[in-house]
Amino acid sequence: MKKTLALLVLVGAAAAAVLIAWPRARHVPAASPAAWAATPDNIARGAYLARAGDCIACHTARGGAAYAGGRALDTPFGRLYGPNLTPDRETGIGDWSADDFWNALHNGIARDGRLLYPAFPYTNYTRVTRPDSDALFAYFRSLPPKRQPNRPHELRFPYDQQALLAGWRLLYFRPGVYAPQPARGAEWNRGAYLVEGLGHCSACHSTRNRFGASGDTLSGGLIPSIGWYAPSLASSGEAGMKDWERAHIVALLGTGVSPRGSATGPMAEVVARSLQHLLPADLEAMADYLKSLPAGDSPAPGPGEPASEQVLLEGRRIYEAQCVDCHGADGRGKPPAYPPLAGNRAVTLTPAVNAIRMVMNGGFPPGTAGNPRPYGMPPYSHELNDAQVAAVLTYVRASWGNAAPPVRGSEVNRYRAVSGSD
Known part of the structure; x- marks a missing residue:
């Protein structure tokens, strides 16, 4: 170094x-x-x-x-x-x-x-x-x-x-004004200009090296110092939006909620202060561009070592006591108020920091013109210890078709240390 x-x-x-x-x-x-x-x-x-x-x-x-x-x-x-x-x-x-x-x-x-x-x-x-x-x-x-x-x-x-x-x-760093690609059409180019330029999405959604340089690939990365993971926008497997309906992308960007999930953490602020104010045509253009992104180089991580039956049973017990009223026994939730957990990339990402922080701290989607009274999730850090948070998340990440690696209590403890940072 x-x-x-x-x-x-x-x-x-x-x-x-x-x-x-x-x-x-x-x-x-x-x-x-x-x-x-x-x-x-x-x-x-x-x-x-x-x-x-x-x-x-x-x-x-x-x-x-x-x-x-x-x-x-x-x-x-x-x-x-x-x-x-x-x-x-x-x-x-x-x-x-x-x-x-x-x-x-x-x-x-x-x-x-x-x-x-x-x-x-x-x-x-x-x-x-x-x-x-x-x-x-x-x-x-x-x-x-x-x-x-x-x-x-x-x-x-x-x-x-x-x-x-x-x-x-x-x-x-190489300076250069955005160069439109004529073969792609005006809408796609407008979306690329907003995502790559003014929107500076890669500032959070790309991995940075040890000197803080971004690969500018929109392949996801942990946001330094605040302990949130900005998911990949460029792969359908791990987190991207290729398989999303365009209307759902527009809804998430413009209101902070959609049938596929809600914007929380730093993204909630981006929607509240920036994206909700954009014209529908610009949100459509961004959605068009995001859906066109190629898959990332790295495949989604496998499930790894399976969770023990004891952990899954404990996780199910906690889920049925604390979560089922809003997210449902089938994990489908009641969108947009209560987002689904089945097939939700926010709970199956690796690392699991975003899901850990939501369980511990709770949170709200942004209050926007399209979602003026957002429903929030209460914090559970005062009710659940590290092992219990890990157990309920492991259960969610292994249920209803989800197949993500288990969460360990040590991982919860590590992110608990930065859970108050924004």
């Missing part, structure tokens, strides 16, 4: 000189000043795009002014803070130009020339077109200015070094 870091620093030092010319080399000019003018049309379009990109999630502290920054983002390398996007001249983007904004979005380079950390998903946003970037800029410039100084990041050495970040970029 130390040798690899040292190599990255050396590579970064060499890359830094190259990156000095990067803003000019990767610049795409605006059509005209009218593209970012504060017109009602530009501002409305930018507001819609900001919601599509879920910008508010990282740029608004809990209880703080919208887009004024300050929300903490924990990573394996330390803590970062979302910056102020309001047009305050001293602490926000009031002195930025449309070119400065484009350079940050497309190239990951701040107005003062600093390299931005990829917790800001410019690796996805680089696909955004210049007209959409200009509309976003017009919208952010229309917000009430909020004087709120940006908090400095709290990264451990050497991850706080710009030379190391330059090396990372040389290895893992």
Whole structure:
């Protein structure tokens, strides 16, 4: 690890000189000043795009002014803070130009020339077109200015070094606007643009290497530091959506609930703050693209060592005492209020962290216009110990056609330690 870091620093030092010319080399000019003018049309379009990109999630502290920054983002390398996007001249983007904004979005380079950390998903946003970037800029410039100084990041050495970040970029980042595929049609291309670009779905739904670089494959991965698993969107076996009805995908994205399952955990926030506000045509386009994704490289894990009869009996006892009223003796539930457990990828995924967290902490789908009074699940961490949580989940994962590996008490205990993090 130390040798690899040292190599990255050396590579970064060499890359830094190259990156000095990067803003000019990767610049795409605006059509005209009218593209970012504060017109009602530009501002409305930018507001819609900001919601599509879920910008508010990282740029608004809990209880703080919208887009004024300050929300903490924990990573394996330390803590970062979302910056102020309001047009305050001293602490926000009031002195930025449309070119400065484009350079940050497309190239990951701040107005003062600093390299931005990829917790800001410019690796996805680089696909955004210049007209959409200009509309976003017009919208952010229309917000009430909020004087709120940006908090400095709290990264451990050497991850706080710009030379190391330059090396990372040389290895893992290639700027480029989304290039439509004419053979696929307008709807598919719109869906690809939203999923791969503004929606930055791969930021959570792809595995990251030890340096935080994403494979951008939508093949699923554990979200660092918060203890939730973002399932694969690219395989029908483990978790993908190829075998979903398109209407069910649209319902899940737009309302947070569907006959196939509900959005919980971090995804509930994405639906509430971003996806529910998208036009039906854009949700349809995203569904079209997601259904077209090829199967992932890795097959779904097998059932492994079977659970003991004693564990299954204990799990059934707990299920009949605590779960059957909502989810049914046959595991079919009463969707959309009570999602099915039979054939539900959320309970059969490996690792089983999402199911563990739901049993321990409970939770709600998002409250949305299409689901204004969501039904929630109560927490059971105060009633069930680790072995009992493992037993009931093992029973669910082995019943009604489900065939997932058993859950161990030690696994429950491991995820219990991060169960309070969001």
